Amino acid sequence: MGVPGVAKPRNIARLLLLSVVALALGGCSLPTFGGFRGATSQGQTEFRLWSWMTIAGLVVAVIVWGLIVWAIVAYRRRDPDKMPRQFQSNPIIEIIYTAIPIIIVGFIFFYTVVAENKIDTLAPNPPVRITVTGFQWGWSFSYRNSENKQIALVETAQPKPPLLAASPLSKEYPRFELPLGETAQITLLSNDVVHTFYVPAFNFGRQALPGQTNRFDFTPVQKGVFAGHCATYCGLYHSEMLFSVAVVSPAAYRSWLSTQSASGAAS
């Protein structure tokens, strides 16, 4: 008679084995599946979780798609007069396919909590402190010293821009700098409506909420200039609320900061 529902355990095992082998052949670098590897240590933590969870998701999806395709091909109606057996339950199978997802959920929940705790950790004495304020439609990046006094300021020059459709990296939009390998703490505020400070390459976004202060750390591990957007719809010129962030060597960062401070003092 056989047990309906688990007709091909060997096929499933083979599939799992194949995906593990494929991973092993891929070497030590995890597949990106189109995501960023992360230009900060926090972003890299997110990336590892993303990659592993996507692998797990794909394995589950392929198994389920496979079962669906198998069912509709193997059991398509060939003889209209033949009536299938009218069975309607199999408690053992049903318990198994309830229990396995619970176990999977346990695993991914554990790794999720580990990753999110790493990403949300705040350094007690960050070497760089920046207060970022979102407003309609632009950003200000105020560099602060340890007494929370402003030492430099970068901000959007033209809050109500003409229609630009330019890259976030272009000169019309503000660019702030971060030193490579040093932890920068961002204090995020909003002047008016809800915005989201979002740097795709850092794998991180956080809402800028009016009346609410958000803090998070970036520890850049890769030099470069990265695009930033407002991600939460904030009104007419939402598409123009762009910025960029440059990760440079600590020395270059200090000299950039001193020129910013000088021009800031002059204005």
Add this chain to the structure above:
Amino acid sequence: MTVLADRPEVFGGVPEPEHVHEHGPSGFLKWVTSTDHKVIGKNYTVTAVIFFLLAGAMAMLIRAQLANPDSTFLSQHTYNEMFTMHGSLMIYLFVGPVAFGGLANYIVPLQIGAPDMAFPRLNALSYWLYLGGGSLMMMGFLTTGSAADFGWVAYAPLSNSINTPGAGPDLWIVALVLTGFSAIFTGVNLVSTIYYLRAPGMTMFRMPIFTWNMLVTGILILIAFPVFTSALVFLWCDRHLGAHIYEVSGGGVPVLWQDLFWFFGHPEVYILALPFFGIVTDVIAVFCRKPIFGYRGMVFATISIAALSTSVWAHHMFTTGVVLLPFFSLMSYLIAVPTGIKFFNWIGTMWRGSVKFDTPMLFCLGFLATFLIGGVTGILLASPPIDFATHDTYFVVAHFHSVVMALVMGAFAGFYYWYPKMTGRMLRERIGKISFWFMFIGTNVTFDPQYLLGLKGMPRRIAEYAASDGYTTLNRISSVGAALLFISVALFVVNVVWSWWVPIPAGDNPWDATTLEWATTSPPPHHNFLTLPPIRSRRPVWDKNHPEHRILDHDKARLGGMLAAPGGTAVLLDEVGVDGGDPPSKEQNR
């Protein structure tokens, strides 16, 4: 009272002729005055489909705008109106109402052998509130300012009177208060009907899964919609009475809106989804000629999804930095468990069945394949770190469109499956199948590239992007997919119009279906049933048509007396004098 008084005799009782003939007005007057759940259900369905077509047209404009970088096809302002109204029409006025107001209104009383909904006049009020609300929302386009342009989520304080002044946003708020009450009344009606108007023999565990899911949907509506409706009234008070509920300046909390909205918003996802889960469950069983596999597991899965859905709302707010991440993450992950049970039960129903690929079944398979994508990406988004990286990007847009397009395929499965019951006519299979393939391929071509766009960092709701951003190719593929979806829906409209001009008579039970709505004529008479077949299992019509293919004995024994009386269905049918000896055939039952 009249509803109860008009119940037919259960076993072959012949009603008086007066009951057979529908009296009362016809045509437009019938449409306006009827309290018959079938008329109201049809009104709801047609109205919802019109909103669907309007929202689809807006989606075409959105995709046309995004097909090119530096696009000036629409102004930024018009673009903002378009995505706001597209989302609002689809979510508030189509996917939900077409299920709980349209299909459920029509089908649930038939599936449980009831003559009407429990409160027919309240049902009519629901429809008129819905039509009034929907029309009010659309009237935003006629105001001097504009229609609402704060996104369908209307985050405070963007939705206050300073940032989005004008009559269009006010109309949007008032419209949703009206449709909110409409949904609440429908929820009351569904729950009361299913609890109190089941025919003799229709125990809870004999109800079709669609009816079960509508019961749970009704309860979810009663949990979620009052919160949303109140939140909208608060918003209106903020805008016009200076209430400062969501305003920092008066000591209010803007995040409160997000909490209230998503406390509604996530159960709303299941208010939208559960009806279509039900349709898919019942349709798959019919087209595989098998009972639903794991029926009770299915019911408990539905109930646990509904229960969990009330404690996951803040996964929409992971990036606010003010919610307890692990709790909402775990609750969201756990929804995968009952959803997985459903998937395996669907597969179990097909397993060793006799699968026939008529249009409703094709749409169900499209639902399974597409919903799986939406489900797996939903698990990814339930992880706060991954959500930090993808929140409010096209990854999220792609995720919920995979989900909602799966539901739309479930809706089309329902249309094609029940259209014969509603009209007595068949829709054409060939056009239906072509329409299905356009929809299935179109959905994946439109929305799968959007996952990659989101991962590249394209935020949602931007009216334009630069060529150097590298979003162009994927956006163009997506726009081509949207054109395929347009063709699919156009073919559906052609199919309906064609069936209107050149009808193909359907008969009472063209699909050899099993549940009670197929025991009456197509379309059913006033108050639905002249006679009811005996209800001794989950498949009363099947028992009558295929008495020799009853559910296997060992299954019955396992489920105890709840399922069917001892001795076998055929014997019982003989006892009550119903001819149960016909071989399986395509002939219509009476």
